[in-house]
Amino acid sequence: MSNGADLIRQMAEGDAEAFARFYDRYAPLIYPLILRILPDPTDAAECLQDVFWESRQRARTYDAERATPDAWLVTQARERAIDRMRGARRRRDAAPLGTSPRPRLAEATAPLERSAAVDRSVLMRAFERLPDPQREALELAYYGGLTQTEITARLKQPLGTVKTRLRLALDRLREMVKPT
16 A cells, blocks of 8 residues: 555656555545634535545655655645635625625534544644643644734733744644653
């Protein structure tokens, strides 16, 4: 069985079967992340297609020294989903009053598929152990796609406080999931 980096290399060489295996391997990891950012399943599925199409197009630019296949794909998925969310927000804000659809409420947590990697469950448990203020700031940044300035306005906290919470949250997560 090929590892992720091998599959990306094979995709770069035009191997359609490698792309299919890559999709089968990573879609269960990526879809819940996208669904957390874009709670509408149709939007999330379209975004998932876009992410994998882009990964196929960008396969030649993948550098195993810079990122694991998981990190490379998660970064692409998060960026694409946040771009879609912000685009929808801009369209909604620009719509004439009374024509904007009611926003859908995201579920508190995205469903985790049974086939998801164990590493993700470890990370989720660590995430849940963060102090509430740190977890809230990190959720707004990572899943909400908000900038630090937007988080400051949302939480009504000073920018320095938000920056500190985000840094501490990331430091704690790294420490909690660090291999022993």
